Amino acid sequence: MSGRECDVLVVGAGPAGIAAACRAAECGRSVLLADENPACGGQIWRAQHAPALPPAAVAWLARLASSGVEIVAGAAAFDADPDAGLIRFERKFETLDVHCRRLILATGARELFLPFPGWTLAGVFGAGGLQALVKGGFPVAGRRVLVAGSGPLLLAAAGLLGRHGAKVLGVIEQTSLANLARFSLQLRTLPKKILEAARLAVAARGAPLRTGWWVAAAAGAKAGLEWVKLTDGWRETRVECDLLACGYGLRPNTELAQLAGCRVSAGAVAVDEFQNTSVDGVLAAGEVTGIGGVELSLEEGSVAGYAAADEPDRARAHFAARARYRGFAAELERAFALRQELKSAVTAETIVCRCEDVTAGRLGEFRSWKEAKLGSRCGMGACQGKTCGAAAEFLYGWGAGSVRPPVTPVRVGTLAGDSVPR
Amino acid sequence: MSETVRIILNGAEREAPADATLAAALLGLGLTRFRNSVHGEPRAPLCGMGVCLECRVTVDGRMHVRSCLEPCRQGMRVETDLP
Numbered sequence: 001m002s003g004r005e006c007d008v009l010v011v012g013a014g015p016a017g018i019a020a021a022c023r024a025a026e027c028g029r030s031v032l033l034a035d036e037n038p039a040c041g042g043q044i045w046r047a048q049h050a051p052a053l054p055p056a057a058v059a060w061l062a063r064l065a066s067s068g069v070e071i072v073a074g075a076a077a078f079d080a081d082p083d084a085g086l087i088r089f090e091r092k093f094e095t096l097d098v099h100c101r102r103l104i105l106a107t108g109a110r111e112l113f114l115p116f117p118g119w120t121l122a123g124v125f126g127a128g129g130l131q132a133l134v135k136g137g138f139p140v141a142g143r144r145v146l147v148a149g150s151g152p153l154l155l156a157a158a159g160l161l162g163r164h165g166a167k168v169l170g171v172i173e174q175t176s177l178a179n180l181a182r183f184s185l186q187l188r189t190l191p192k193k194i195l196e197a198a199r200l201a202v203a204a205r206g207a208p209l210r211t212g213w214w215v216a217a218a219a220g221a222k223a224g225l226e227w228v229k230l231t232d233g234w235r236e237t238r239v240e241c242d243l244l245a246c247g248y249g250l251r252p253n254t255e256l257a258q259l260a261g262c263r264v265s266a267g268a269v270a271v272d273e274f275q276n277t278s279v280d281g282v283l284a285a286g287e288v289t290g291i292g293g294v295e296l297s298l299e300e301g302s303v304a305g306y307a308a309a310d311e312p313d314r315a316r317a318h319f320a321a322r323a324r325y326r327g328f329a330a331e332l333e334r335a336f337a338l339r340q341e342l343k344s345a346v347t348a349e350t351i352v353c354r355c356e357d358v359t360a361g362r363l364g365e366f367r368s369w370k371e372a373k374l375g376s377r378c379g380m381g382a383c384q385g386k387t388c389g390a391a392a393e394f395l396y397g398w399g400a401g402s403v404r405p406p407v408t409p410v411r412v413g414t415l416a417g418d419s420v421p422r
Numbered sequence: 423m424s425e426t427v428r429i430i431l432n433g434a435e436r437e438a439p440a441d442a443t444l445a446a447a448l449l450g451l452g453l454t455r456f457r458n459s460v461h462g463e464p465r466a467p468l469c470g471m472g473v474c475l476e477c478r479v480t481v482d483g484r485m486h487v488r489s490c491l492e493p494c495r496q497g498m499r500v501e502t503d504l505p
Contacts, residue, residue, distance in 0.1 A: 036472055038443070038493045043471055047441075074491070076472075093484065110473045122454035122466035132470030136490065137442025138449045222464065224454045253473075354468070354476060357461045381460075382475040382486070387468070409475070409486065 002096055006032040008308045009100035011077050014042020015294045016286025016301035017106030018060050023305025025067040033069050036076040042108055044294055046135045078406035080260040082279050090410040095417030102281050102308040105257050109250040109287035112390050115352050116345040118218030123225030127157040127247035134164050141165030144241040146228055148172035148215045151249040151336045158207050168207040169241055174214040175336050183335030215246055216345050233341050251390050252288045258403040274315055275304035283308055292329030343395055353388040355381020369398040382409055427496040438494045445477045445490035458503040
């Protein structure tokens with residue numbers, strides 16, 4: 001076991017965490033930035049395989065490199081004790097205990113996956129999931145890919161896949177054209193976002209965008225996916241493809257914050273104007289406080305970094321920009337609200353909990369998430385309900401349960417590195 | 423072209439991009455069974471970012487390693503579940 005001390009510990013090295021770490025370090029604080037990935041950048045600025053990172057990413061990563069921030073990559077946080085100012089990580093199969101005066105949680109978001117028959121086949125990925133794997137070096141040149149689900153991420157995924165030589169057969173967006181058109185009008189108030197939207201639209205050129213349709217099923221053999229069935233609730237169509245990238249938007253990664261005792265509201269960590277959570281000394285920034293995109297994450301990270309460094313005036317300078325991007329986030333949520341018909345893709349045989357192979361038929365016997373966990377082991381497997389929990393919430397309206405350490409699976413030896421009684 | 427490393431996949435020597443994550447490299451090699459589900463069905467990566475644990479494999483004797491978070495290294499021994 002090893003230990004570290006710092007003024008400010010930032011967990012999560014995406015845009016929010018990078019901005020927070022840089023700001024606090026630039027105020028003279030000792031800062032440690034930890035992430036479970038092998039490199040900084042988060043999902044959106046993930047070290048990319050072929051194409052260059054966007055200019056903002058290059059600038060922030062360069063700033064981080066010269067900031068004096070100590071970067072600890074490959075470290076998965078599994079326990080938090082805010083009273084002791086302690087966060088525990090597993091890194092290279094060993095325990096790393098970090099003691100800090102202030103903690104900034106920038107743990108980001110994950111994709112929402114909704115089950116459908118065949119979603120456990122090889123070749124079926126999340127939309128951000130396939131994007132991440134391609135950025136990680138999965139070659140997709142010449143592969144036939146269908147992108148489906150909901151949200152602006154679909155266009156970004158289609159663009160990236162196209163640039164890597166995949167044959168993108170289409171982008172299937174569950175929201176209606178009317179919702180999408182209303183959303184596009186709102187973009188006018190945010191110049192930077194318009195540019196982004198245009199860039200994404202161009203990137204998706206050649207791949208037809210179909211709105212008001214969704215995945216009803218996927219099918220294939222042992223070797224994986226062969227075709228996908230799409231529906232608009234009335235009609236059905238079959239698309240032969242090699243890969244399916246399907247995700248229904250993003251959900252905040254609140255587990256570590258919950259473990260630290262932070263109040264969570266509507267699925268996101270609740271924060272005040274200085275990004276303080278309900279727990280003294282613990283701040284949160286970026287998508288863990290609500291889904292809003294990279295610009296909002298940078299502004300929230302900046303506020304949190306300055307606030308953690310006791311520089312409230314410098315934090316306030318970012319309030320106006322943050323408010324603007326929060327407005328955009330609200331529009332985003334309205335535009336891509338999930339239609340209830342998505343539930344009808346699930347049959348009795350459809351697996352909902354992939355870790356424990358629990359079907360929807362089985363889950364129909366229960367009235368709550370807790371009952372389902374106790375009665376069927378749903379959400380009790382390796383991912384600890386991080387995949388099926390949000391799906392069950394959408395399908396059955398069940399609220400999420402409590403969180404217990406470790407929030408990510410670790411070795412017994414890592415836990416045994418325990419020197420702090422709790 | 424990027425450099426490659428040699429990995430041992432289920433006892434056989436294979437080439438993988440040096441700068442790839444292990445999950446990406448294994449997908450590139452055509453692997454469709456990373457692990458077996460509790461009912462023995464093949465499973466492969468879903469989330470690509472360390473959340474779903476579908477991509478877990480054994481690396482250098484250590485079980486349940488999330489291959490999407492693991493960089494490829496020269497000589498690493500990788501075992502997947504088999505049918």
